[in-house]
Amino acid sequence: MEEIRMEKLYEGKAKIIYPSSEAGMVRVYFKDDATAFNGQKRAQIAGKGSVNNQIASALFGYLEGHGIPTHFVRQLSEREMLVRQVEIVPLEVIVRNRTAGTFARRYGVEEGRVLPKPLLEFSYKNDALGDPLIYPEAALALGLLSEAELERIRTLALQINTLLKDYFAQRNLELVDFKLEFGRLPDGRLVLADEISPDTMRLWEMGTGEKMDKDRFRRDLGGVEEAYQEVLRRVQGL
Amino acid sequence: MEEIRMEKLYEGKAKIIYPSSEAGMVRVYFKDDATAFNGQKRAQIAGKGSVNNQIASALFGYLEGHGIPTHFVRQLSEREMLVRQVEIVPLEVIVRNRTAGTFARRYGVEEGRVLPKPLLEFSYKNDALGDPLIYPEAALALGLLSEAELERIRTLALQINTLLKDYFAQRNLELVDFKLEFGRLPDGRLVLADEISPDTMRLWEMGTGEKMDKDRFRRDLGGVEEAYQEVLRRVQGL
Ligand SMILES: Nc1ncnc2c1ncn2[C@@H]1O[C@H](COP(=O)(O)OP(=O)(O)O)[C@@H](O)[C@H]1O
Ligand SMILES: Nc1ncnc2c1ncn2[C@@H]1O[C@H](COP(=O)(O)OP(=O)(O)O)[C@@H](O)[C@H]1O
Ligand SMILES: [Mg+2]
Ligand SMILES: [Mg+2]
Numbered sequence: 479m480e481e482i483r484m485e486k487l488y489e490g491k492a493k494i495i496y497p498s499s500e501a502g503m504v505r506v507y508f509k510d511d512a513t514a515f516n517g518q519k520r521a522q523i524a525g526k527g528s529v530n531n532q533i534a535s536a537l538f539g540y541l542e543g544h545g546i547p548t549h550f551v552r553q554l555s556e557r558e559m560l561v562r563q564v565e566i567v568p569l570e571v572i573v574r575n576r577t578a579g580t581f582a583r584r585y586g587v588e589e590g591r592v593l594p595k596p597l598l599e600f601s602y603k604n605d606a607l608g609d610p611l612i613y614p615e616a617a618l619a620l621g622l623l624s625e626a627e628l629e630r631i632r633t634l635a636l637q638i639n640t641l642l643k644d645y646f647a648q649r650n651l652e653l654v655d656f657k658l659e660f661g662r663l664p665d666g667r668l669v670l671a672d673e674i675s676p677d678t679m680r681l682w683e684m685g686t687g688e689k690m691d692k693d694r695f696r697r698d699l700g701g702v703e704e705a706y707q708e709v710l711r712r713v714q715g716l
Numbered sequence: 717m718e719e720i721r722m723e724k725l726y727e728g729k730a731k732i733i734y735p736s737s738e739a740g741m742v743r744v745y746f747k748d749d750a751t752a753f754n755g756q757k758r759a760q761i762a763g764k765g766s767v768n769n770q771i772a773s774a775l776f777g778y779l780e781g782h783g784i785p786t787h788f789v790r791q792l793s794e795r796e797m798l799v800r801q802v803e804i805v806p807l808e809v810i811v812r813n814r815t816a817g818t819f820a821r822r823y824g825v826e827e828g829r830v831l832p833k834p835l836l837e838f839s840y841k842n843d844a845l846g847d848p849l850i851y852p853e854a855a856l857a858l859g860l861l862s863e864a865e866l867e868r869i870r871t872l873a874l875q876i877n878t879l880l881k882d883y884f885a886q887r888n889l890e891l892v893d894f895k896l897e898f899g900r901l902p903d904g905r906l907v908l909a910d911e912i913s914p915d916t917m918r919l920w921e922m923g924t925g926e927k928m929d930k931d932r933f934r935r936d937l938g939g940v941e942e943a944y945q946e947v948l949r950r951v952q953g954l
Contacts, residue, residue: 584848585840585858593857602823610822611849619831620823 504563514696529706530675537674548670564661568603574655649712654680742801752934767944768913786908802899806841812893887950892918
């Protein structure tokens with residue numbers, strides 16, 4: 479059920495947002511484009527758009543089924559999902575279960591150290607500034623969100639972590655960290671938005687620690703398409 | 717009462733630490749050296765070492781008099797103070813009353829916006845990593861300090877802010893932000909350590925907003941020595 483092409487509303491690094499004929503909705507189109515290190519590294523990952531759309535659709539469905547409000551309405555086609563249009567809270571919400579990536583580099587620690595409890599970090603979603611880490615108190619002071627919204631995001635992010643850790647553990651994958659975005663519906667309610675996919679999570683094969691996510695692209699490890707496909711197979715397999 | 721010169725224990729960007737003949741003590745020698753932007757800009761500010769030693773000595777004395785435990789014992793000479801030797805907690809504790817400096821640059825906001833309440837930020841004291849901003853929860857996870865120490869530091873830093881804001885307001889200077897370091901005594905108690913001076917604070921002339929601190933050096937505003945001298949005069953004047 480592909481809708482007719484219309485003028486795009488926004489084109490980002492990995493997705494394009496198109497208007498929808500349904501009121502209050504937009505269509506998210508998943509591209510094969512991959513970027514890393516704040517846009518410095520760019521390439522295409524064959525089939526990624528399709529895989530990520532299917533993984534994100536499945537994960538949003540799973541989370542909705544467990545009481546998490548999301549923007550997801552339904553999958554429209556191989557590369558498109560229908561979502562409720564929201565006003566994105568300009569924060570990237572990062573949940574970390576182990577040290578990895580930016581965190582490990584920033585503080586000069588090895589990857590893979592288990593954190594004593596899940597660590598919630600926020601970065602100010604602003605490409606020109608390089609998405610800088612921001613304290614919740616600073617985000618409040620700059621008016622990026624309200625205190626009630628902050629508390630709601632904290633609660634939802636930790637619930638989502640518990641749900642996704644469990645989901646992937648059943649698929650022999652360890653959820654190391656991930657990035658979320660939240661948005662405001664017209665009535666002000668917050669919902670989980672954007673996407674959840676191997677582009678926005680670190681997933682390590684349990685036992686071997688093999689990377690099954692965008693780090694294969696970032697670090698030129700090879701087998702990028704295959705890893706994304708394998709995650710999709712496990713998502714569909716249970 | 718200059719003590720005999722001995723092998724230095726540590727030489728930093730602005731100070732040298734020498735052993736002392738008194739048990740558990742060290743001598744802090746204040747240099748004229750000034751650095752900015754993580755050591756990329758370097759120069760000498762004539763008389764700075766002497767001025768900062770006198771200002772820091774006066775401020776430590778004032779804070780001690782108001783119940784804040786510090787490493788300060790007494791001023792030894794024009795450029796030296798005697799302090800209790802501590803194990804420095806590797807965090808820079810930053811208190812902000814208005815947006816300025818790194819904060820304003822990092823988030824792309826103008827300087828001088830009043831924050832709704834004092835904002836406490838921590839950065840990991842590590843020159844090689846560029847003193848990166850760190851969440852308190854991350855500092856705990858990395859074992860940089862204990863939870864009890866974190867709570868104590870929070871309390872002390874906010875008390876110090878209230879005391880110093882008041883102190884400088886009486887001298888027609890507004891305390892915009894400042895950096896503190898804390899250290900552990902052999903018995904584990906935390907004390908305020910390092911220095912408090914125009915190198916480590918932003919002070920704006922009340923009314924005009926003229927900068928009376930190291931920003932004159934960082935931004936090539938001229939009148940650097942004069943501003944430091946003027947702060948000292950006001951510290952001594954009341
Ligand atoms: N439900 C939604 N309504 C409106 N905008 C959304 C919604 N979900 C995600 N977005 C935004 O759409 C964009 C998705 O495209 P993406 O390629 O991820 O962009 P970016 O390069 O900015 O990360 C993001 O800016 C994201 O915040
Ligand atoms: N009471 C103390 N005991 C031991 N070390 C201290 C004490 N007070 C400050 N220090 C440390 O001594 C050094 C002072 O020199 P400085 O030039 O400021 O160094 P840096 O370039 O590392 O900032 C700092 O590393 C500071 O943490
Ligand atoms: Mg994005
Ligand atoms: Mg120093």
